[in-house]
Amino acid sequence: MEIVAAALGFLGGVLAGLFGVGGGILFVPTLVLVLGLTQVHAEATSLLAIIPTVLVGAWRQHRHGNVDWRAALLVGLGSVAGVEGGVQAARALPEDVLRRLFGLLMLAVAANLAWRVLRGRGAYASADGRA
Amino acid sequence: MRLLAIGVAAGVFSALFGVGGGIIVVPMLVLALGYGTRPATGTSLAALSITAAAGAVAYSLHGDLKPGAAAIVGLPAVFGVVAGVGLQQRLATRTLTLGFAALLAAVGVRLLV
Numbered sequence: 001m002e003i004v005a006a007a008l009g010f011l012g013g014v015l016a017g018l019f020g021v022g023g024g025i026l027f028v029p030t031l032v033l034v035l036g037l038t039q040v041h042a043e044a045t046s047l048l049a050i051i052p053t054v055l056v057g058a059w060r061q062h063r064h065g066n067v068d069w070r071a072a073l074l075v076g077l078g079s080v081a082g083v084e085g086g087v088q089a090a091r092a093l094p095e096d097v098l099r100r101l102f103g104l105l106m107l108a109v110a111a112n113l114a115w116r117v118l119r120g121r122g123a124y125a126s127a128d129g130r131a
Numbered sequence: 132m133r134l135l136a137i138g139v140a141a142g143v144f145s146a147l148f149g150v151g152g153g154i155i156v157v158p159m160l161v162l163a164l165g166y167g168t169r170p171a172t173g174t175s176l177a178a179l180s181i182t183a184a185a186g187a188v189a190y191s192l193h194g195d196l197k198p199g200a201a202a203i204v205g206l207p208a209v210f211g212v213v214a215g216v217g218l219q220q221r222l223a224t225r226t227l228t229l230g231f232a233a234l235l236a237a238v239g240v241r242l243l244v
Contacts, residue, residue, distance in 0.1 A: 002203055009204030010211040015231055017215020020172025022151020022179045027204050029238045035200050043149025044190030045197045049205030050151045050183035056209050058177035060216040066173030068166075071134050075156055075174075076181025078138020079145060083182065086146025087189045099242055102148055106239030109154060114232040117225050 005034045009049070017057050022050035025109055028102060039099045040090055133163060138178065146186040151179035169219065 008030040012023035024046040031042035061067050090098060137159045141152030153175045160171035190196055218227070 005200075005203045006207045010207035011234075012204065013208030013211020013213075014215040014218070015211075016151075016153075016176070016208065017212040017217070018172075018219050018227070018231075019153065019215075020157045020175035021153030022145075022176075022183055023208050023212070024145075024148070024150030024183075025154070025235060026238075027208070028149045029242055030204055031197075031200055033238070033241065035203065037197060037200060040190075041195050041197055043146075044187065044193075044195035045201045046149040046204075047145070047151075047183045047186040047190060048196055048198065048201040049208060051180060051187065052205055053208040053212050054151060054176045054179040054183060057212040057216055058173065058180060060213055061169070061173030061176055064169070064173070064216070064220060066169045067177045068170060068174045069177060071160070071164075072174045072177035073181075074134035075138040075141065075178035078135035079142030079152060079178070079182035080138075080185040082139040082142025082144075083146040083186045083189050086143040086148075087186065087193070089143075090147050090149075091193065091195075103239045103242030105148055105150075106235045106242065110232040110234075110236035110239060113228050113235070117228045117232070 001034050005030050008034065013053050013057075016050075016053050017060070019113075020057075020061075022046075023053050024050050025106060029106070032099065039095050039102065043090055043098075043102075137163070138182070141178070142182055142185065145179075145182045146189060149186075151175075152182050153179055172219070 012026035016023035027046035031037040145152035156175040160166040
């Protein structure tokens, strides 16, 4: 199963590079469904896997002149204030509720991606550089 | 100030779901602050490195981290992100995006049932 997990990890990275996300939207379900982690352990582990992914992604984007480092620092510092609340909430929720919420999140992201592409403009569709 | 507020929202969301928070950060930079798409994705990636590190540390204090599993998905992802950034600069990604949407929807349904 490790090879399946690694392949999905690669795909998560592609997603990260294309859309400026961390890849966790694929890492978490991979860790749960393929490697058998609990939802909370998968979410924690996903965050660790995201770190090298986004560091390399940011470095590649920097070479294209696409990183506003001051803004990134401010957003990043703000997020430090928010994470403990998120961790507490995730650990307080029942495992199956958290897993189903994540499933709903995936459907919402899928719908959002499809909507933006089919509408032909917006934040994600213009990842092709033309919109 | 708005950047810090975006960060707080992204931090809660990131830790709650174990994702980076880019789902929040990219649209906020585009819609609230007028960033172009590629600067928004690049800036988001840089910000998420801090968010994810903070979240990983917070979870590690509870003993929830599985470093071996993180390496299995995270190391291939490093190659994936290089490919993804390259694709973003050159190719029309419409079909690829729809493919990802279908994949996410399928896995989302699997988690729900």
